[in-house]
Amino acid sequence: MEKELQFKQIFALHYPKVVRLCTGYFNGDADFANDAAQEIFMRVWQHLDSFRGEAQLSTWIYRISVNTCLMFIRKQKNRKETVTGNHELIADAIRPGEEDEKLQKMYSCIRKLDEINRLVILMVLEGIDYPEIAGVMGMSEENIRVRIHRIKKSLTQCVQL
Numbered sequence: 001m002e003k004e005l006q007f008k009q010i011f012a013l014h015y016p017k018v019v020r021l022c023t024g025y026f027n028g029d030a031d032f033a034n035d036a037a038q039e040i041f042m043r044v045w046q047h048l049d050s051f052r053g054e055a056q057l058s059t060w061i062y063r064i065s066v067n068t069c070l071m072f073i074r075k076q077k078n079r080k081e082t083v084t085g086n087h088e089l090i091a092d093a094i095r096p097g098e099e100d101e102k103l104q105k106m107y108s109c110i111r112k113l114d115e116i117n118r119l120v121i122l123m124v125l126e127g128i129d130y131p132e133i134a135g136v137m138g139m140s141e142e143n144i145r146v147r148i149h150r151i152k153k154s155l156t157q158c159v160q161l
Helices: 003-025 030-050 057-078 090-094 101-111 115-125 130-137 141-160
Strands: none
Touching: 003 030, 003 057, 003 115, 030 057, 057 115, 057 130, 101 115, 101 141, 115 130, 115 141, 130 141
16 A cells, blocks of 8 residues: 555544544643644654554554653653643543533543553543553553553542542
8 A cells, every 4th residue: 555545544543533632631732732743643654664563553653642742741841831822621622512510620630640640541531442552651451450440549539529
């Protein structure tokens, strides 16, 4: 299959998921999320020929997404800048029109998680299965299960406050 056609299919299938993941990761900042998503797909294009198929394509793309989001956060911290702009709730970005107060509170609590836990729970909310999350994060599936259990417990406590 020609590389351009293959890339267009990959982009069409995965871009919306990557943007939602980035939007959640960057606290609803759509501009920042779109910049990251563009960077992610530039990397996918650049390295598409080197994808060996040892993992699922989606796992590979999410791994690139994780690395890129973390890189953006580190750059931001190094500059000692904070993300300003719109501070929409993640719920608005992921589920437009949802007005449920508890859901909004939950996403507010998600924003308080550390980078890794936030990324893990956003992948869970995106419907990614545990083995794929484990592959993306470079952890065992058991470690992911324990981490997700602890994150959910923490979020439940936060929402109930």
